[in-house]
Amino acid sequence: MTGNDTLGRQATAAPAGAPLAIELCGISKAFGPVQANKDISIQVAKGSIHGIIGENGAGKSTLMSILYGFYKADAGEIYISGNLTPIPDSQSAIRAGIGMVFQHFKLVQNFTVLENVILGAEGGALLRGAMASARKSLTDLAREYELDVDPDAVIEDLSVGHQQRVEILKALYRQADILILDEPTGVLTPAEADQLFRILNGLRDQGKTVILITHKLREIMEITDTVSVMRRGQMTATVKTKDTNPEELAELMVGRKVLLHVEKKPATPGEMVLEVENLRVRDEVGVERLKGVSLTIRAGEILGIAGVAGNGQSELLEVLGGIARGTGTVRLNGQEIALTAAADGQSRRARGIAHVPEDRQHLGLIMDFSAWENVAFGYHHAPEYQKSALLMDNDAIRADTVSKMERYDVRPPIPTLAAKSFSGGNQQKIVVAREMDRNPDLLLVGQPTRGVDIGAIEFIHKQIIALRDAGKAVLLVSVELDEIMSLSDRIAVMFDGQIMGERDPAKTDERELGLLMAGVVK
Amino acid sequence: MSLMKTLAAATATIALTAGMAAADPALIFDLGGKFDKSFNEAAYEGAQRWAKETGGSYKELEMQSEAQREQALRRLAESGANPVVMTGFAFGDVLNQVAPDFPDTKFAIIDMVVDQPNVKSVVFTEEQGSYLVGMAAAMASKTGTVGFVGGMDIPLIRKFACGYAQGVMAVNPDAKVIANMTGSTPAAWNDPVKGGELAKAQKAQGADVIYAAAGGTGLGVLQAAADEGILSIGVDSNQNYLHPGKVLTSMTKRVDNAVYDIFKSGTDMTPGITVMDFAAGGVGYAVDDNNKDLITPAMQEQLDKAGKLIASGTLKVHDYMSDETCAALSF
C-alpha cells in the first residue's frame, strides 16, 4: 500500500481568495479500536459543489455526522464562514446554517409536505401562524430553486424524487446555507437524478454551498467543482474536478488500478436454456405487472434487461425465481416449470436456477443472520449441509463459508459476523458467492452492483462474465445503462410490463435505448 | 453455598420472630372475600366475637385464587395454627389431601363433609331455614309468584331452592316459584350486577318476593328488589338492615356460631360431623326492628307452628342433596 501515497495531493483545491464556507482542520474520530476519521482537513469554498467520494466504510458518513453534530470529534476544529464553530449537536449545526439530506428520508409519511417542513420549527404552540408563513416561504423557495412540490400533498403519495425535494426544502426553510446530501441518487431513477442535479446547480448559482457524498464517479464528474477522495478514514486527495478523470479517482479510492470497463470475449451461444412465452404476473391488488413477456436465453450468453425501475423487471425476476406466481409458459432446458406454487424457490434451485435478487438487504440476505447462516440461505436443504435427517451440519456450512469467503474475496473473512456488519459490497459478494458457486444453469441477477463500491463492482462483473464463459445462461436486470451495455450480449428493453424490443449492444447507443425505455417505439 | 446457609439462617430467625404464637386458631375465607355481608362475613363475626370475649388472637387469610388453596392451607398448618377453620365446600377436596399430612393439627370445614380423623365438618340444614322463609314468602306474596336467585349452580344451592319451594307450596299449592342460578362458575358468587338483572327479570314475570342465596351476588338482588318496590329475602347473615322495610326476612345460617364454638374449644375440638339444624339454632329466619312490620302476627303464628314441627322432627323437609331430586321445583 506504500506506493499509493505518491498519488496523494495537498488539499489546495479552494481557489485562493475565495471565501470559505466550511473549513475542517485535523478532524479525528475513533470508535473503539477503529479509526473512522484520521486527521482530516478540507476547505470548501462558498457557492461551490464539493464532492466527497470514497468506498463504503471509508469514513465519509462519519465525517458528515461530525459536521452535523451527531458525533463529537476526538480532535480537530470546525470553521464556518471563517469562524471557529463548535457543533456539539444538530441544533447547533442548524443554527450554523448547515442542512442535511439523509439517504433514508426522515419524513412523517402521513403528514403533508407543509407539516413536514415546519416539523421541529413550528415557532410556537399555535400552528396557524407558522403554517401560513411556511406556505409563503415554501412558494418563494419553490420559485427561486425550481423546487416544485404541492405543499398540501401527503408524503406517502409522493414519488421518491419529490420526497427528496421536501427534505431539501426542509433544510432551506431552516435557512441552511450549506447543504449536505448523503448518497442522494441511490434511490432515484436516472431522470430524477438529473432533476436533482439541476436543482443543486440552481442552489449553487444562488450562492449556497453543497456537499455531495457519493461513491458514483459519474455524478462527481458531472456536477462537482471540487472533489475530495477518502480511503480508510483518511483524505487521500482534494482536487478540482476538471483537472481529474474517473480512472484517477477510482484509483485514489481503491488504492490500486481499477478496470472501469469490462473486458470480455465474444459470446458463443449454445443450447437453449430459458424459454419464456407470454408470461403474465399480477400483483396483490390485481394490477397486471407483466403483460405477456416472451424471451429466450441460450447457454453462454447474457441477456440484459434495460428499463426504468418499476416497469416489470422486478416481477420478471421474482416469477422466474419462484417468489411470485404467474401465468404463461416457462421452460428450462426444455422442461416446463409450473408457475403456480407459492414460495417455490426450493424447486427452482433444485432445477439449476440461481437468483441474485435486486434487493439484497430485504430479499437476498437476512441482515441479522451471520454470514454462514446466509450462505446456507435458500440452500438449507442441500445434502452437504445436513448432519442427519433433522439436524443441520453447522460446522460444514461454516467451513464452506470460509472457503467461499476466500474465493469471493469477502472481507472481513469472519463467518460468524452478522450480515449487517459487512459493507454493501461484501454483502453482495456473499450473495454472489452463494448463488454462483453451485454452477447454476441459469443465473437471474438483479442490480448486481447497486450500492456496491467500485472494487467490488469490478469483481462481481468478472464473476458474471466467467459464469457466461463457462457456458451458463444469465438474465441480467439493471437500471444502470452502463452496466447493461458493457455486460450484455443481447439487450431487451422493458417498459410497462412489456418487452419493447431487443438490441445488439454493439449496434445501439444510450439514446436509442433511452427512447425504448420511455416507451417510444420507432 | 454460603449464600444458601445465610438464607437458611435468615429463615430460622424469621420463623422465630415473625412467626405467630403456637396454637392460635386460624380462619381462611373463601373466594368472595371476608366482607361479603353474607357467608364469609358471618364466619368473620364469629371469630371476632371469640377474640373480643377471650382476648385471644387468630390468623386470618382471604383466598385470592383457586390454585393457592392448598398452599395457603399447608402454610397455615405448618406455621402451627391450630385449629384451622375454612369456610366453603371448595376446600373439601384440598383438605382431604392436606389433613393426613398434619395429623397433629385440627381442621374444621364449614358446609362440607371431609372424612378425616382430625377434621371437624360442620353442615347446616339449609332446607329447613329455606322452608320457613319460603312459607313467609308465600304468605307475603300478593301475586302468588315468588322468585329464587341462586349463586353458582351446585347441589348445595339447589338444596336452598328446593327447601324454599317446599315452604312456598306448603302455604299456597298454586304458587309459582321462578328459580334462576347466576352462573356455573365460582364467579357467580360475586356478580351483584347479574344478580340485580335476574331479580328485575323475575319481577317482570310477576314475582314480588325474591329469595337470594348467592353470596355477594345476593346484594345486587336485594338492591334491585328494593329499587323495584318488591320484597327480598336475605341469606346466611341477617341482611334485614341492608334495606329496612324492604327485606322480608333473612334465612340465617349461624356460621358465626359454628366458628365461635370451634375457636372456643380450640385444640380440644372434637373431630366428626356436626349438623347445625333448626332445633339447634343453626338455621332460622331473622325478625328484627327492620322487618317487624312485614311479618304480621298471622304469619308469625304459622311460622312458629311449622318451626315446632320441624324441630320435633314431625315435619321433614326434603333435602335435595340426599338424592338430587326435588318434587317441589324443577331446575
Place this chain on the structure above:
Amino acid sequence: MTAMPKWADAVLVPLISLLIAFVISGLVILAIGEDPVAAMKIMVTGALGSTYGWGYTLYYSTNFIFTGLAVSVAFQAGLFNIGGEGQASLGGLGVAVACLFVPWPHWSLALIGAAGMAALFGAAWAAIPAYLQAKRGSHVVITTIMFNYIASALMIYVLVTILRPMGAMDTASARFDPSLKLPRLGDILGLVGIPFNNRNPANISLLIALVACAGVWLLMWRTRLGYQLRAFGKSEKASVYAGINPVRITMYAMLISGGLSGMMAINTVMGEAQRLLLNSVEGAGFIGIAVALMGRSHPVGVLLAAILFGFLYQGGAELALWTTIPRELIIVIQALVILFTGAMDNMVRKPVESLFLMLQKGKA
C-alpha cells in the same frame, strides 16, 4: 458499536433493570407504610430460604418455562402468540382426558400419554389462529387473544356439564387415580441423596421442562426447521425468496408454540392438583410473554427468567400470607419487573453501553 461484551448484554443489563424494579417496588411498599426490607426478607426466605420454598418457586417456574418457551418459539418466527393462556387450558383438558379415561398401568406411561395429549390439545387450539394468520392474514395477536376467551368458555362448559362428577360442588373434574401421582421433586432428589422438602408441588415435570429447554435450543439452532423458523421471523420477504413456505412455517411455529403451552398442564393438572380445576392456568400463559421477553427468546434466558418469576410468585404468595401488604402490590412488583426488563430495556442498555465504550477508550 458492538462495544458491549455478550455477557454484559445477557446478564448485566437485565440484572440492573431488575435492581431498579426492586428499588422502586421498595419505595412503593414504603409509601404504603410497610417495611420494604422486611418484605424483601419474607419474599426471599419464603421463596428461596428453604427447600420447601424452593419447591414452590420451582413449581411455578416449571409453568413459566413451558409458556415462556412457547412464546419464544413463536416469537423467533415473528409471531406474537398471546394465546398461551387458552392453549394451556386446553392442554389441561388433554391431561384430564388422558388421565381419567385411560387405564394406565404405570405413572410413567401416563405421564408420556398425558404430555402428548397436553401438547396435542394445546397445539390444536393454536392451529386455528395459525391457519387464519397463514391463509387469511387475520392477525395472530388478535385471534389468539380471542381464543383465550373461547377457551375459558369452553372449559366452563366442559367442566360444569361433562367432567364434573355427579353431586360435586367444585367446578372440577374427578380426582385422577392415585397411582397416577407424579413423583415429587423431593422424591427424585432423595434418590440421589439430596434432602429436599416433599410437601410442595414441585414434581418431575420440572425435568421435562428442562428437557424442553434443551429441545427448543436444539430445534432453533440445530435443525433445518428451526433455521427456517428464525429466517421467517427475521424477514418474511427474504424467506419467500429462499423458498420457505410462509403458510407452512406459520403453522409449524404456532403448533410447536401451542404444544409447549399445553404441556404446562402436566405440571399443574397432573403434578399438583391431580384433577382438572377451572382456571388452572392462573395467568401463567401471560407471564410466559414476560418471561420470553426478559429471556430474549432464548431457552437459557427463558429458564432464568422463569425462575425469577417463580420467585416473584412464591415470594408474593408468602408476602400476602404473612403481611398486610395487599396482594395487588405483588402484581405491581411483577409489573415493574416486566416494565424494566422488557419494555424499558433500552433505558438501562444505553448507559451501560456508553460506560463500556468509555472503559474501552480508557484502555485504548
